[in-house]
Amino acid sequence: MTHNLAKLVFWGVRGSTPTLERDTWRYGGNTPCLELTAPDGTRFILDCGTGLRMLGNQLTQALRGQGIHAHILVTHFHWDHIQGIPFFHPFFESHNRFHFYSFQSKSLGPNSLQQVLQAQLASPYFPVDVTMMTAAREFREVTGGEKWEVNGTRITAAWLNHPQGCLGYRFDTSGGSIVYATDNEPGVAEFDQNLRQLAHGADVLIYDAQYSPEQLATDRKGWGHSSWLEAVKIARETKIRNLILFHHDPDSPDKVVDSFLSAARQEFPATWAATEGMSITLSERGVGVSMRESRMGQRRRIRFSATVSGQSEDGTTFEEKATVRDLSLQGAYLCLSSRPRLQSEMRVVIEAADDQKRSSLLSLRGTVVHFDLGREKNQNGVGVVFIEDPEPVRPRD
Numbered sequence: 513m514t515h516n517l518a519k520l521v522f523w524g525v526r527g528s529t530p531t532l533e534r535d536t537w538r539y540g541g542n543t544p545c546l547e548l549t550a551p552d553g554t555r556f557i558l559d560c561g562t563g564l565r566m567l568g569n570q571l572t573q574a575l576r577g578q579g580i581h582a583h584i585l586v587t588h589f590h591w592d593h594i595q596g597i598p599f600f601h602p603f604f605e606s607h608n609r610f611h612f613y614s615f616q617s618k619s620l621g622p623n624s625l626q627q628v629l630q631a632q633l634a635s636p637y638f639p640v641d642v643t644m645m646t647a648a649r650e651f652r653e654v655t656g657g658e659k660w661e662v663n664g665t666r667i668t669a670a671w672l673n674h675p676q677g678c679l680g681y682r683f684d685t686s687g688g689s690i691v692y693a694t695d696n697e698p699g700v701a702e703f704d705q706n707l708r709q710l711a712h713g714a715d716v717l718i719y720d721a722q723y724s725p726e727q728l729a730t731d732r733k734g735w736g737h738s739s740w741l742e743a744v745k746i747a748r749e750t751k752i753r754n755l756i757l758f759h760h761d762p763d764s765p766d767k768v769v770d771s772f773l774s775a776a777r778q779e780f781p782a783t784w785a786a787t788e789g790m791s792i793t794l795s796e797r798g799v800g801v802s803m804r805e806s807r808m809g810q811r812r813r814i815r816f817s818a819t820v821s822g823q824s825e826d827g828t829t830f831e832e833k834a835t836v837r838d839l840s841l842q843g844a845y846l847c848l849s850s851r852p853r854l855q856s857e858m859r860v861v862i863e864a865a866d867d868q869k870r871s872s873l874l875s876l877r878g879t880v881v882h883f884d885l886g887r888e889k890n891q892n893g894v895g896v897v898f899i900e901d902p903e904p905v906r907p908r909d
């Protein structure tokens with residue numbers, strides 16, 4: 513068991529505005545919010561995008577009855593970084609305690625973050641006002657170049673290049689170092705230098721990769737963001753160990769993020785694309801990345817033989833025979849002579865055999881969602897979406 517373990521969880525990874533389109537589900541649609549737990553248990557929350565709501569629910573459930581205590585660092589006041597605040601339930605309970613850190617905005621002046629909170633929780637934008645936020649709150653204004661310490665974690669702030677300003681933060685914990693640098697546009701020497709200083713030698717760099725290099729050079733120039741190509745350039749120059757592409761564009765479906773990731777990996781293999789629910793551990797053993805459970809379809813035990821090909825950790829390709837031991841299924845398209853009624857229930861039993869001819873049954877309950885006359889004579893095309901069995905049918909193994 514290692515003692516100096518820091519853990520980072522991504523609760524929101526999307527830039528600009530939340531997305532609900534199905535083709536953005538895999539990476540996730542909530543706007544920026546990260547949770548960093550230092551080895552001594554001190555909890556940091558980085559940004560308050562819509563991901564903050566789910567973090568609040570999780571903390572309330574996990575720490576039932578105990579007070580929640582966290583240090584919240586806000587990079588800047590654009591909507592996507594603050595819009596989760598009114599929906600974070602722990603703010604509305606008096607036994608919780610929060611320390612906020614952010615900068616003094618030029619347009620708002622002193623106590624900028626307090627003013628942002630007051631404006632957000634006010635008529636006509638929200639049903640209750642800021643006095644309902646009964647948790648104890650302390651505010652500290654920090655600025656670029658400032659360093660401070662919270663229970664042994666050293667924090668450094670640096671100015672990034674973004675309209676109305678933005679701070680990047682570095683956390684040096686006894687488990688490892690993390691740099692959170694989102695909402696930054698490259699190309700201004702002073703800020704480029706700030707970022708390189710902040711990121712130098714970090715174990716993990718989370719960096720803005722909202723646009724393609726082509727978008728960044730043309731119609732998205734001046735919007736305050738960056739690309740995967742800039743990210744790998746910085747990663748190489750600053751000798752960081754792991755790069756996380758972050759702040760995905762709301763108009764980038766999963767396959768676009770996939771393509772950014774694969775291009776970035778060609779240049780800097782230790783790259784990941786930030787995904788909602790992804791967690792990163794840092795310790796003397798190194799950095800570990802894992803994803804939350806993501807299969808949404810009906811999961812069934814089965815024995816299927818398959819030929820599998822892919823890419824190994826070291827970048828080489830492999831191909832081998834394997835047995836599929838469980839499969840999750842969303843639905844199917846079938847050819848039937850019957851004509852099932854739309855929105856009626858249907859059972860589909862599939863017999864599968866492995867290469868030793870042992871078979872297992874895949875029994876699935878579904879609901880009919882589509883009907884057409886099919887391409888073959890006397891055959892109807894039927895679409896079915898699988899739904900949970902009231903009592904799972906035990907598969908024959």
Ligand SMILES: [Zn+2]
Nearest residue numbers: 527528592695
């Ligand atoms: Zn943003």
Ligand SMILES: [Zn+2]
Nearest residue numbers: 588590674695
């Ligand atoms: Zn912004």
